[in-house]
Amino acid sequence: MKFLGYRRSNSKVGVRNHVLIFPTVVCASEVARMIGNEVPGAVYAIHGCGCGHVGEDKEQVVRTMVGFTGHPNVAGVLLVGLGCEVITPETIAGELVKGGQRVETVSIQRAGGTTQCVEEGKRLAGKLLAEAADAKRESIDVSELTLGLECGGSDALSGLTANPALGIASDLLIAEGGSAIFSETTEMLGTEQVLARRAANAEVEKRIYEIIAAADTKAKSMGVDIRGSQPTPGNIAGGLTSIEEKSLGCIRKGGSTTIMEVVKYAEQPAKKGLIIMDGTALDVMNDTGLIASGAQVIVFTTGRGTPVGTPIVPVIKVSSNSINYNNMKDNMDINAGVIVDGWGTLRSVGEQIFNEIIEVASGKLTKAEILGHREFDIHSLGPVV
Amino acid sequence: MQEKAILIDKKDNVATALRQLEKGDSIPVVVEDRSVSVILLQGISFGHKFALTDIQQGDAIIKYGEVIGLATKQIRQGEHVHIHNVESQKGRGDKR
Numbered sequence: 001m002k003f004l005g006y007r008r009s010n011s012k013v014g015v016r017n018h019v020l021i022f023p024t025v026v027c028a029s030e031v032a033r034m035i036g037n038e039v040p041g042a043v044y045a046i047h048g049c050g051c052g053h054v055g056e057d058k059e060q061v062v063r064t065m066v067g068f069t070g071h072p073n074v075a076g077v078l079l080v081g082l083g084c085e086v087i088t089p090e091t092i093a094g095e096l097v098k099g100g101q102r103v104e105t106v107s108i109q110r111a112g113g114t115t116q117c118v119e120e121g122k123r124l125a126g127k128l129l130a131e132a133a134d135a136k137r138e139s140i141d142v143s144e145l146t147l148g149l150e151c152g153g154s155d156a157l158s159g160l161t162a163n164p165a166l167g168i169a170s171d172l173l174i175a176e177g178g179s180a181i182f183s184e185t186t187e188m189l190g191t192e193q194v195l196a197r198r199a200a201n202a203e204v205e206k207r208i209y210e211i212i213a214a215a216d217t218k219a220k221s222m223g224v225d226i227r228g229s230q231p232t233p234g235n236i237a238g239g240l241t242s243i244e245e246k247s248l249g250c251i252r253k254g255g256s257t258t259i260m261e262v263v264k265y266a267e268q269p270a271k272k273g274l275i276i277m278d279g280t281a282l283d284v285m286n287d288t289g290l291i292a293s294g295a296q297v298i299v300f301t302t303g304r305g306t307p308v309g310t311p312i313v314p315v316i317k318v319s320s321n322s323i324n325y326n327n328m329k330d331n332m333d334i335n336a337g338v339i340v341d342g343w344g345t346l347r348s349v350g351e352q353i354f355n356e357i358i359e360v361a362s363g364k365l366t367k368a369e370i371l372g373h374r375e376f377d378i379h380s381l382g383p384v385v
Numbered sequence: 386m387q388e389k390a391i392l393i394d395k396k397d398n399v400a401t402a403l404r405q406l407e408k409g410d411s412i413p414v415v416v417e418d419r420s421v422s423v424i425l426l427q428g429i430s431f432g433h434k435f436a437l438t439d440i441q442q443g444d445a446i447i448k449y450g451e452v453i454g455l456a457t458k459q460i461r462q463g464e465h466v467h468i469h470n471v472e473s474q475k476g477r478g479d480k481r
Contacts, residue, residue, distance in 0.1 A: 156401050156432035159449070160391060189475040194451065219476035226476035227468065239401065239432030241446070241466065242473035245453035303432075323431075340388070340403045 001176055003145070004137040004362040005296075006072070010100025013144045014072035015296045015361040017135050018043050018312050019128045021078050021121065022069050024092055025050030025085035031108055032080040035121035042078075042125050045311040045376040051085045052384035062087060064266040064378050066095040067292025069103070073312045075135055076102035076128035078121060083109030104128060137363065143177030143272075145361055148295030148313070149253040151184070152283035154231075155238030155303025155320060159249015161349070162301035162320035162336040167255035168350025169299065169357065170274065174257045179272050181263075181293055182254040183279035183286055185215040186230055190244030191251050195276070198259045207262035211278040230281065234304045253301065265379055266292035284308055285379040287315070297361050299353060307331045308375040309368030314360050317367060318353060333367050388414075390429075392437070394450030395419040399434040399466050401448075406435075426463040434466040446471050 006014040021044040023032040029046035036044030045068070049061050069077045069092060077096065079089035089105035096103045104124040111117035149166060151158055170180040188195060192212045199205035219226045231240040240246045260271040262278065266289045269275045277293050279286040283306065287298060291313045298313055300306070303320040305328040319325035322337030334353060338344035344352075360366055392400045392414035400414045400421075406429040413422040414437070421437050429435050434448070440460040445452045454471040464470075 156434070157403075160393070160401065186476075190451070190453070190473075216475055220478035223478045225473070225479045227473055230476060236468060239430065239434065239467070241434065241468055241471050242454040243475050244451070244473060245448055248449040248451055248453065321432075340391070342388075 001142045001358070002139045003142055003358050005140040005144070006075070006135050007138055007140065008072050008100070012072035013140055013296065014074070016073040016312060016314065017075045017132050018073055019076050019078070019125060019132050020045065020069060020074045020312060021080065021125060022065070023047070023050070023080045024065060024087045024089050025082055027051070027082040027085065028080040028108055031114055031117050031121070034114070034118045035078070035080065035125055038118065038122050039125040039129070041129050043311045043374060045374070047376060047378045049378045049380050050087045053086055053380065054385055057381040058086065060265060060381055061378060062091065064288060064292045065092050067266050067268060067294070068288060068312070070096045070099045070101040071291055071312055073296060074101070075132035076104070078125050078128060079103060079105045080117070080121060081105065081107045083107045102128065102131065141177070142173065142358065145173060145357070146179040146181065146294045146296055147173055147357060148287065148290030148298035149180055149182040150283060150287055150290065150298055150300040151250055151253060151302065152300060152308070153302045153304035153306040154235055154240065154246060154249065156240055157320040157337070157340065158301055158303045159252055160320070161339040162303070162318045163249055163252040165336045165339065165346050165349035166253045166299055166301055166318060166353055168346060169353035170253065170255035171257055172350065172354040173357065174255070174273050177272065179269070179275060180254070181269070181275045181277050181290055181295055182251070183277040183290060184250060184281050185211050185278050186219065186243070186281035187247045187250040188212050189216055189219070189247050191247045194248070195251060195259065200258050200260050204259055204262055208259070208276065211262060211276070238303055263293060265289040268294050280379045282379070284375045285377045287313070288376060288378055297357055299357065301336070305331065307368065307371065307373055309366070309373030311374040311376050314366045315368045315373070316353070316356055316360055330371065331367050390414050392416045392419070392421065393448060396450045397447045398436060398438050398440055399446060399448050400437055401434050402429040402431055405431055423463045426461060427465055429465055436460045436462050436464050436466050438462055
């Protein structure tokens, strides 16, 4: 099976053709936004990271920035720095050049302040846009697609309709030779034994137990019961009683195939097939990790309703119930509520999601894209020093 | 015709409401070769759970065929099962 995508010069495959304006440090975020606002056609992503990171935290933030800005949905990237930060445009650009990504850099101190940096940035972004305009979609095998699996604002139906239907779509993509990444480690608490049974080998099984135990330890470190945060007040109002119940519904997104590998947040897998990324329960930060790990399309299930998108990767929203679908119709792409309404089955909605993934990968805009949802954040481990 | 409630796994001792259910409603649920009919002791909101059997304090609450928490008090068949009578065993920094 084929879709229409962009084959980049480094042989990676993109499904969008963005020019990205990206600050490598929070101090350059406003300048990056000014450039982005003055260059229609470019997208920007701002965040609170880039300085004060040490050790494993610094590694994670750098890995995230490199994976995100080097993503094949990005035709070219303009990195914006201040000049005295820990993570400079040059740090990231060096990695991007090695990976074959088209990159330009500007620095506020070097340019001589905000106004001149914005002017220089606009000129470079314009140049990148002109180059990107030459890219053409071509027929590419769906085995080159990696799907990111996300859920947010879950209710009791998420685990009965939208998540298992997405699991079927994941299975279909993997059967075609593609990959799917699921994550949100906090939302695996209580499901270790279920996931471990599906591990490809003893190492993967060990890593599954390790990352989930670490998430439990982290949750306990606050010295309180996490209920009220996990599940959230909205989850509880929707009928979810415990993190175990939420998790058992959450993991159904991952379908039924063998878990091939466990990777760190924003780490790119070596294997194909079903992958677990050790991520966070916070949707926007987790989406960034899925993208940096290589997801070109994200499918995001929701019961309570959430509008979030990402700056560079299309997000397909699947509602777990018809009430939310009708209430937030301008945000929802697919209604899995038909499964309990009697109009559809898990199989029919799973196939509908799979077909939508192919359409969206080939250029169809999602509701989040149409509305301009480009939420972005980086999962920093801290402590910032 | 839409079902009133769903039983997911035959090992489960709770079912999930698929619409607003009222006190006194008789709710049949079926999964594989197991069928149960329960008279609700109270109204159950869409997405919320009710007990299929009497559950003793300390017993496991089973959904998806897996443990989702423990009963903090006795729960009668047909009663609402939620945070007022179930506690999680995970992320319990208050219980070290």
